[in-house]
Amino acid sequence: MTEQLDAGLVAGEIAEHPDALSKPYAGGELGRGRRRKEDAKLVTGQTNWTDNITLPGLLHMTVLRSPMAHARIVSVDVSAALELPGVIAAYSGADLADVQGALPCAWPVTAEMVHPDHPPLAVDEVRYVGDGVAVVVARDRYTAVDALEAIAVEYEQLPAVVDMEAAIAEGADLVHGDKGTNTCFRWPFASGDNYAETVAAAGDDAVVVKRRFRQQRLLPTAIEPRGVVVAPIAAADEYTVYSATQIPHILRVMLALVTGIGEHKIRVIAPDVGGGFGSKLNVYAEEVLALVVAKKLGRPIKWTESRSENYQATIHGRDQIQDIEIAATRDGTLLGLKVELLADMGAYLQLITPGIPILGAFMYPAIYKMKAYDFHCTGVFTTKTPTDAYRGAGRPEATYAIERIMDELAAELGRDPMDLRKQNWIRHEEFPYDMVAGLTYDSGNYEAATEKAEQMFDLAGLRAEQERRRGDNDPMLLGIGISTFTEMCGLAPSRVLGSLSYGAGGWEAAQIRMLPTGKVEVTSGATPHGQGHHTAWSQIVADALGVPFEDVEVVTGDTDSSPKGMDTYGSRSLVVGGIAIHKATGKVLEKAKRIAAHLLEAAEGDVEFSGGTFSVKGSPEATMTIQQVALATFAAHNLPDGMEPTLDSDYVYDPENFSYPHGTHLCAVEIDSETGFTTIRKYVCVDDIGRIVNPVIVEGQVHGGIAQGIAQALYEEAVHDAEGNLTTGSLVDYLVPAAPDLPHFDTGRTETPSTSNPLGVKGVGEAGTIASTPAVMNAIHDALRPFGVRDIAMPATPERVWRALRHDDGTPRDASGTVAYGGPSTNATSGGTS
Amino acid sequence: MRVRMKVDGVVYEDEVEPRTLLTHHLRDGLGRVGTPIGCDTSNCGSCTLLVDGESVKSCSVLAVQADGTEITTIQGLAEGSTWHPVQKAFQEHHGLQCGYCTPGMILAAVDLLSHNPDPTEDEVRHGLEGNLCRCTGYQNIVKSVLSAASEMRGDGPLPGSFQDAPAESHETAGASS
Known part of the structure; x- marks a missing residue:
């Protein structure tokens, strides 16, 4: 074969370095815990964070932000700032009004949705603390910060609108006066049988439990704050935009639409990006401002967010009030679910703000069979930072509500909460299963995951200990929490997104480029910000093409070199982007097989491919490696007639269904009844995310997800005062957990492949976050149930727990309800909240 | 003010504004951008480095306070190509x-x-x-x-998380139970 290849090159004239050509494929790449390719630069500090980027003549931009939640802008005077040495320019919103456009919202959930204009810099009114009113451009960071203090703004204060329920009450002060309402949209969704009729038909046999849960507002807190650098070639009206973003491809389209600069004149690069969790899934004011200012000045501009700015000007997560009602017959069979949701949009609609609660709408029925489902969501404007996607985006909220109310229903019925779940969940032999909310779950095995989790956790042993300690009136209260969750991942089939009025498709793009030396370049539209895409994609390609893992190079995050993509969010990268890559490798192999057959002088039907080598049936000596085929294709001296001389292949994959990872998370807490302090004693999870590409990366995703979910349960809350000030506006006041605040996690896996994609993968990015919050909160409520405590708001701080254990006059409640599961609960009654 | 410090083995002497934070001096003044900044309240620790061998959050130290010190950043921790x-x-x-x-x-x-x-x-x-x-x-x-x-300590590292050997075939939990 060597002769054959040499004939295709300038034989003998190029001295080959021994490492230039490939070694044989060793196999077994899928499911292998490969070390991450990403780590070398990250552990040695050779990273390219956006704030690390410097360019000749780079100028620094800063943003003056409103100190008021709601005010009319009477005047903005930047003249004193312009007098300061080193200040190049300063602009108010009015100065940029003609060029700054409006920030986009790509998800108008109803045709009637109120969609207020969202200027990057406020022109007439500011509507949240942190809303930008002016920018300064200076020759260095410090000067640009100093100059903000020289800008004089006169405000006429308007009423803050902080509380969602007050906002939609008659006569409420308005966030957007010209809209005449604080209601952004109403989104009704009834599916399956009519809920009210179903409950009525059950008559006296119906048990109904109602609760109100509050999803507190959260601050996503990617450790890298946002940043943007714009490098213009002014004469050509061309711009390179570096941004700490999850979505370089979407950002490019949106910057073009917002500014009117041609899409083909904008190159967006997401360099190394330090976490996102949804907060960098957006098109932000500063990205637009840096671009229009760079265009105006013809100079490169950098803006770097401080943490305090991040907490005001980067989207917030959650912030919903959930009124949920579940109905079952007395034997525990679920009848239906009714959800009335208030979702806080904040002051404006960011990229997918209104769609977040709608994503949750499909997840409330979770893994449970029921006949009737009634959902209604009201989106509400308030004078607070806009909300948008935060890890899980709508699904953690839904999962929390259903998993919490399943425990409440169990208490009402005097049933063990796990038994009640087992009675109602979809059995593994019932898949695929058409859910009441309209989704078709393709696969799952809740029994297997739960059985494994119960064993790892020693659920029976802990229940026995709990009963004994309750009998002994132990002041340390043991609580056991269950969360048997599912989620919809792999966003998303484009036709489904279309039916939900989302402004784009849900496909993902990939390209495989076979280099002459047999090395492989892979481009992917799924852009990483810490997950390990480059490692996982290398494994998929190595496995499919039979090339060494080391020979695969992944290129992402640059609209020049990986030009097509829908980016990274919604646990979609592997399930959509990974499949695009897998499909692209199929096209490479199709072409390579044709060329191999030609060169091996065999019929294409007789050529087989395995482990990187083409062989001919019945002729064991006639073989070619894929690298040899790549080289021969590059030379192109002897190809089948009419064949294009390249193996390179693209694929754009549009999924046919969502994927449905699931799992069972079990949490044991110890609560000190004297102090209200909760300690997580044991945390066990068994996740079923289908087939695994890299188990070490998977475990890391699960750990981090659980940590963020625990943080919602125990620690984090964005608090606004009555004037709309964010009182948790820095890391001093907003409690992001550190290492001592979190437990050790025992993780396990079952593997039920998805049947909706060829790799059987389901996605793992959000699973831990979705599952863990209800697991922890159910454990806390389980510990406190004998005291008649029915609902503690999140985060369950020591103070809240301590107060819940006491009457209003401060005297401790007694555990009169100490009856373990299996008997009737004396305290759980329907309706209301405590 | 004039400050002199040895950063990752190299001596630098510069004029800085008295208010310049050490982290900004390293990043913007010396181009040592391996040390990132994650907050403005000394809570996150992203900018931690070693000043005379002790860990310090470089956002909470002025460059002038680091005058005469020896600083190790993440970029200077490895011995050549041998990682710490x-x-x-x-x-x-x-x-x-x-x-x-x-x-x-x-x-x-x-x-x-x-x-x-x-x-x-x-x-x-x-x-x-x-x-x-x-x-x-x-x-x-x-x-x-x-x-x-x-x-x-000389006891060797703990068993690694990663598998050098190829993956075992997949076990599927789907059918049973």
Whole structure:
């Protein structure tokens, strides 16, 4: 074969370095815990964070932000700032009004949705603390910060609108006066049988439990704050935009639409990006401002967010009030679910703000069979930072509500909460299963995951200990929490997104480029910000093409070199982007097989491919490696007639269904009844995310997800005062957990492949976050149930727990309800909240 | 004001404004951008580095306070191409994801191990309390530090998380149970 290849090159004239050509494929790449390719630069500090980027003549931009939640802008005077040495320019919103456009919202959930204009810099009114009113451009960071203090703004204060329920009450002060309402949209969704009729038909046999849960507002807190650098070639009206973003491809389209600069004149690069969790899934004011200012000045501009700015000007997560009602017959069979949701949009609609609660709408029925489902969501404007996607985006909220109310229903019925779940969940032999909310779950095995989790956790042993300690009136209260969750991942089939009025498709793009030396370049539209895409994609390609893992190079995050993509969010990268890559490798192999057959002088039907080598049936000596085929294709001296001389292949994959990872998370807490302090004693999870590409990366995703979910349960809350000030506006006041605040996690896996994609993968990015919050909160409520405590708001701080254990006059409640599961609960009654 | 400091083995002498933070002097003045900044309240620890061998949050020190010191950043921790055992351990035990907190986390861990070469898991967790990570949930960071401690004591690293051997065939839980 060597002769054959040499004939295709300038034989003998190029001295080959021994490492230039490939070694044989060793196999077994899928499911292998490969070390991450990403780590070398990250552990040695050779990273390219956006704030690390410097360019000749780079100028620094800063943003003056409103100190008021709601005010009319009477005047903005930047003249004193312009007098300061080193200040190049300063602009108010009015100065940029003609060029700054409006920030986009790509998800108008109803045709009637109120969609207020969202200027990057406020022109007439500011509507949240942190809303930008002016920018300064200076020759260095410090000067640009100093100059903000020289800008004089006169405000006429308007009423803050902080509380969602007050906002939609008659006569409420308005966030957007010209809209005449604080209601952004109403989104009704009834599916399956009519809920009210179903409950009525059950008559006296119906048990109904109602609760109100509050999803507190959260601050996503990617450790890298946002940043943007714009490098213009002014004469050509061309711009390179570096941004700490999850979505370089979407950002490019949106910057073009917002500014009117041609899409083909904008190159967006997401360099190394330090976490996102949804907060960098957006098109932000500063990205637009840096671009229009760079265009105006013809100079490169950098803006770097401080943490305090991040907490005001980067989207917030959650912030919903959930009124949920579940109905079952007395034997525990679920009848239906009714959800009335208030979702806080904040002051404006960011990229997918209104769609977040709608994503949750499909997840409330979770893994449970029921006949009737009634959902209604009201989106509400308030004078607070806009909300948008935060890890899980709508699904953690839904999962929390259903998993919490399943425990409440169990208490009402005097049933063990796990038994009640087992009675109602979809059995593994019932898949695929058409859910009441309209989704078709393709696969799952809740029994297997739960059985494994119960064993790892020693659920029976802990229940026995709990009963004994309750009998002994132990002041340390043991609580056991269950969360048997599912989620919809792999966003998303484009036709489904279309039916939900989302402004784009849900496909993902990939390209495989076979280099002459047999090395492989892979481009992917799924852009990483810490997950390990480059490692996982290398494994998929190595496995499919039979090339060494080391020979695969992944290129992402640059609209020049990986030009097509829908980016990274919604646990979609592997399930959509990974499949695009897998499909692209199929096209490479199709072409390579044709060329191999030609060169091996065999019929294409007789050529087989395995482990990187083409062989001919019945002729064991006639073989070619894929690298040899790549080289021969590059030379192109002897190809089948009419064949294009390249193996390179693209694929754009549009999924046919969502994927449905699931799992069972079990949490044991110890609560000190004297102090209200909760300690997580044991945390066990068994996740079923289908087939695994890299188990070490998977475990890391699960750990981090659980940590963020625990943080919602125990620690984090964005608090606004009555004037709309964010009182948790820095890391001093907003409690992001550190290492001592979190437990050790025992993780396990079952593997039920998805049947909706060829790799059987389901996605793992959000699973831990979705599952863990209800697991922890159910454990806390389980510990406190004998005291008649029915609902503690999140985060369950020591103070809240301590107060819940006491009457209003401060005297401790007694555990009169100490009856373990299996008997009737004396305290759980329907309706209301405590 | 004039400051002189040795950063990752190189001596620098510069004029700085008295108010210049050490972290900004390193990043903007000297181009040593391996040390990132994650907050403005000294809570996150991303900018942690070693000043005369002790871990310091470089956002809470003025450049002038570091006059005459010797500073080690993440960019100077390896000996040539040989990584420090803590750097190695972070890769081997998947102690990082996005990597933004990693320089600070690694240097805080180096400092911790210099004072306590044989820490318990609990001591590692408390020793790194001043460094926030949003990706990992800390478990693999703790494992990384314990492994590095073991290696630095001469007991060899803890068994790695990664498999050098190809994956076993997949077991599927679907059908049974």
